[in-house]
Amino acid sequence: MEEKKTAVEKKEISLLWALTPLLVMVAVMIVTIVYLEQGPHIPLIIGTAVAALVAWKHGFKWNDIEEMMYKGIKLALPAVVIIILVGLIIGAWIGGGVIATMIYFGLKIITPAFFLVTICVICMIVSLAIGSSWSTMGTVGVAGMGIGLSMGIPAPIIAGAVISGAYFGDKMSPLSDTTNLAAGLTGTGLFVHIKHMLYTTVPGIIIALTVYGILGTKYKASNLDQGSIQDTILMLEKSFVISPWLLLIPVALIALVVMKVPAVPALVVGFILGTLAQVFVQGGSLAEAIGALQSGYVIESGNAMVDDLFNRGGLDSMMYTVSMTLVAMTFGGILEFSGMLQSIMNQILKLAKSAGTLVASTIVACFTTNATCSEQYISIVVPARMFSTAYTKMGLHSKNLSRALEDGGTLTSVFIPWNTCGVFILGTLGVGAFEYAPYAVLNYVVPLLSIGYAMTGFTIQKLTQADIAEINKREASLES
Structure with missing residues (x-):
């Protein structure tokens, strides 16, 4: 079982193919919600089907794809x-x-x-x-x-x-x-x-x-x-x-x-x-x-x-909220565990040439994960794994990354109608994401402030020699 999992994780999907399910889902979502005035469930199912086809084209078997969907649901x-x-x-x-x-x-x-x-x-x-x-x-x-x-x-x-x-x-x-x-x-x-x-x-x-x-x-x-x-x-x-x-x-x-x-x-x-x-x-x-x-x-x-x-x-x-959560997580599960999300994130990471662009890339990555994987927790977990080394190599303290994860992940989840947070708010408060978005002021002001701070260097904390020594010590202990 472990060998099968490793083989699946090693498969690579190009950026164009990785974006295809997301673009199809968003296009169908716009038509369905704006023009047909229907719910987001069917667009998410169509996006899931396209994601499954892309994964199948790149060598994944149906059992692998099914397991990805189950993993996504389990996270939710x-x-x-x-x-x-x-x-x-x-x-x-x-x-x-x-x-x-x-x-x-x-x-x-x-x-x-x-x-x-x-x-x-x-x-x-x-x-x-x-x-x-x-x-x-x-x-x-x-x-x-x-x-x-x-x-x-x-x-x-x-x-x-x-x-x-x-x-x-x-x-x-x-x-x-x-x-x-x-x-x-x-x-x-x-x-x-x-x-x-x-x-x-x-x-x-x-x-x-x-x-x-x-x-x-x-x-x-x-x-x-x-x-x-x-x-x-x-x-x-x-x-x-x-x-x-x-x-x-x-x-x-x-x-x-x-x-x-x-x-x-x-x-x-x-x-x-x-x-x-x-x-x-x-x-x-x-x-x-x-x-x-x-x-x-x-x-x-x-x-x-x-x-x-x-x-x-x-x-x-x-039950409307629960069903949309489950459908959204099947879509997110395939994107996450097939490597499509990794492919998208790698391209975002290439833009990070300075502290400002690194933080901005982190926030964009968190928002992208919220939109693609439909789950707030994944929007913190995945970028944290991907950007940790980049922050260290650039000499930036880890608290810059942790803040960017929350500014970009925790707060922006509410703006995605099919994210678990957007779905929950609709079911609880009875208002859709596109309706309350202009008035959820904190949730869009903070990410913008975070990017602005990073571009100017304000509050961006560099690693001290003591911090670097501690990191080296921790890495040495892991290797021994």
């Missing part, structure tokens, strides 16, 4: 589990009145002019505390969408503020898996890595908050229908038992993750508490609670906005 399985659990949480928390309580007090406390800044900061704090953008968007983000829509703010703008805040915390939290992954793969100390990211991420979030502050001025109380907001509040009071005690459920979830309880068991506790709240606080039956977990919560309040906000969640609602 942790994300699939999280997606399913978030669907259960949304259904349970809506049925338990948790989301309604969050929206209720949000409408009471937050003024429309400051809403975008406020929801961004709240998502920053929660995500920084728990280290997960997905959990933040699936809980606080969902409530934020409800509050903002009730205030008359367009969904793409709200989603952009939620995403910026959630990804700030995901990128900067020592509890974040992507933060630990980027630091670990490059051999950079965790807090050295986080400190170095402050130079790009803090200015990025300041710019984002400024933009949201300016956008928020368009939604002052004088420009809104206060009667509509009041009607929503009254309908929430009529449809749910509103209690500040219900806020302890999201607080408990955050506390569990802060205490380093793994995401999956923490999310399981979250939906169990929501289910108990639906039965014992809201007075629903056990059958209704199970139905909310499976098919989502169902309400007929007579208020179109309330019905639209709360008729959602459940396992079934995430």
Whole structure:
């Protein structure tokens, strides 16, 4: 089995052939989404078929290609589990009145002019505390969408503020898996890595908050229908038992993750508490609670906005997201394990002649991996493997690479509709990548700042003699 794997990995595919599946997939994707107004699943399947044909043409047997697809799916399985659990949480928390309580007090406390800044900061704090953008968007983000829509703010703008805040915390939290992954793969100390990211991420979030502050001025109380907001509040009071005690459920979830309880068991506790709240606080039956977990919560309040906000969640609602994730990862699996992605990356690497172009190439490579392999983690793992030696040879500290991986990989994943992150956001917040992209300010400002810094040499750390000695010592120990 090991010999078979090695033989497969040694096969080489030219750049033109490596680009063919990607170009075909993108072309079909544009026609399908823009002109036919259909989903991205079929274009991804067509891209997978073309990738399989290219691999077959270069000597790979069907068993090899099949194994590549399975490997791609396997990489996405942790994300699939999280997606399913978030669907259960949304259904349970809506049925338990948790989301309604969050929206209720949000409408009471937050003024429309400051809403975008406020929801961004709240998502920053929660995500920084728990280290997960997905959990933040699936809980606080969902409530934020409800509050903002009730205030008359367009969904793409709200989603952009939620995403910026959630990804700030995901990128900067020592509890974040992507933060630990980027630091670990490059051999950079965790807090050295986080400190170095402050130079790009803090200015990025300041710019984002400024933009949201300016956008928020368009939604002052004088420009809104206060009667509509009041009607929503009254309908929430009529449809749910509103209690500040219900806020302890999201607080408990955050506390569990802060205490380093793994995401999956923490999310399981979250939906169990929501289910108990639906039965014992809201007075629903056990059958209704199970139905909310499976098919989502169902309400007929007579208020179109309330019905639209709360008729959602459940396992079934995430099957679109799960299916697209699986299809995308079969496509990414063939590109990754056939060597097509390696061929594309090698050409990108040839452009790196200086520190500036090396960092820029890293960020472009991360974005390319997000687009081709459809998975945020791969966009960190693959470029980390490819660029590590180049940074060392150019005399650059590994923290430059680790920062570039997060600036280009973690943040840009949201802009690819078929990436697991873009798919998750669509399923959770109900807004597509092309709609929220202009408003996810942090996610595109930070990569641009990172490239700008590299081109000017600002914050680019060179290796010291002590660093070089440590690297030589580590390499010598590996060879012995």
